[in-house]
Amino acid sequence: MRRGAALAGTVALATLAACGNAATDDEATTAADATPTGAATASGDSSPAGTSDATSTASGPVIIDNCGLQVTVDAPPQRAVTMNQSATEVMLALGLEDRMAGTAYLDDAVLPQFADAYATVPVLSEAYPSQEALLDAEPDAVYGAYPSAFQPDAAGDRAELHELGVSTYLSPAACPDKAPDEPLEIETVWQEIQDIGAIFGATDQAAALVEQQRSDLAEAVAAADDMSSTTVMWWDGGTDAPSVGACCGAPGMIMNAAGLQNVFADIEGNWADVSWEQVAERDPDVIVLVDAEWSTAEEKRDTIESTPGARELPAVADGRFVEVPFSATTPGVRNVRAVADLITGVEGLQ
Structure with a gap:
């Protein structure tokens, strides 16, 4: 069950439309x-x-x-x-x-x-x-x-x-x-x-x-703006070593389908543990916050806004966050809606 209030500057992803x-x-x-x-x-x-x-x-x-x-x-x-x-x-x-x-x-x-x-x-x-x-x-x-x-x-x-x-x-x-x-x-x-x-x-x-x-x-893709130069970090969890969407899992698939650049696309696997120094070096334009009961989007935002080296990033300072429910990151009927809502969320931040 999702919990945590919607945050200012955070775009919450909607659930799958009735096509299911x-x-x-x-x-x-x-x-x-x-x-x-x-x-x-x-x-x-x-x-x-x-x-x-x-x-x-x-x-x-x-x-x-x-x-x-x-x-x-x-x-x-x-x-x-x-x-x-x-x-x-x-x-x-x-x-x-x-x-x-x-x-x-x-x-x-x-x-x-x-x-x-x-x-x-x-x-x-x-x-x-x-x-x-x-x-x-x-x-x-x-x-x-x-x-x-x-x-x-x-x-x-x-x-x-x-x-x-x-x-x-x-x-x-x-x-x-x-x-x-x-x-x-x-x-x-x-x-x-x-x-x-x-x-x-x-x-x-x-x-x-x-x-x-x-x-x-x-x-959704046909109606989207050209965002091929927009870089994104997909943050699933972890505080000392953030776990991010790597090249080859559902987060990478969703970002690719949305026409966005995954800043950690060069790392193998579905997910990867990285350092805040690596996040700062790659300086993503937008940060996706995965909202899970055990690691909410609100907790992630509090963490990154208080982490030296990360809190100074323009994406953090400007509140360029998009929130997705954890269930959208598992391959299934939610993925297409997640692509559409990620496009809408990123466009809303530009």
Whole structure:
């Protein structure tokens, strides 16, 4: 849940528009009817690296190579459990709440348009449930956004769950073998939505959602000013050593899509711990403050305004901050709206 009042000079990012409800579930669609989906890059070319490939035949199951593990789904799951907010919101955006036996681990309140549907889904745990608690819900599928969802103290090993008859899916953006210098592309996020649509027999809903998001992103970028020379630091947390968006995770993807320069784009990985001296040397034009319950945007602003070497930066002195909720920094249905709102926020500061 987000907390902390809006700050003067801080532009708060809005939540995803109602495009997440672009379609409702088609109960008549089955996994056998699912059209093949393939990983794609931003150019639309097929590429297996860091993503997943879903295939099906007219009489066979959906088979997905997901983060190096083959996932075979004979029929659309009826009792899925989602681990992490972005996984939960993808399911809700596709109208699949009636296929959810449980959910766990929110970072923020769910998007308003999903609140009623979310209220119908049992919450197994505020954080990760134990495997025992998970299996008590009798799931036939577990969908996680982070590898930590499948650690021994959570759902457990994916292959072992498969042996128990429980299918699993991990967000392709979080594949453990993803190269640290491989930038995340929005196409990978959309491929995830399409994979989930194939698994749950909701290909039409997934296609409609991706099409709407493509349109929304194209419209936002087309209407934007030229900000290619504007530099941005995306600050997630940390005070002595600030954790910032590096080259290749969701923050880098969002900044790139918005046409902005990430001042730490030369550092590999999704996130990187840097020093305040490095921040001062790179002198960003705008600073994004990630608002999380455990590290609020207000706390970050108080910190940077009192840190020698950083408080003198023009961006700090002039209050050039844009606030984003933590949940927007995880690959999922919020990312396109985050791009649009980042554009609006930065334009409002110029």
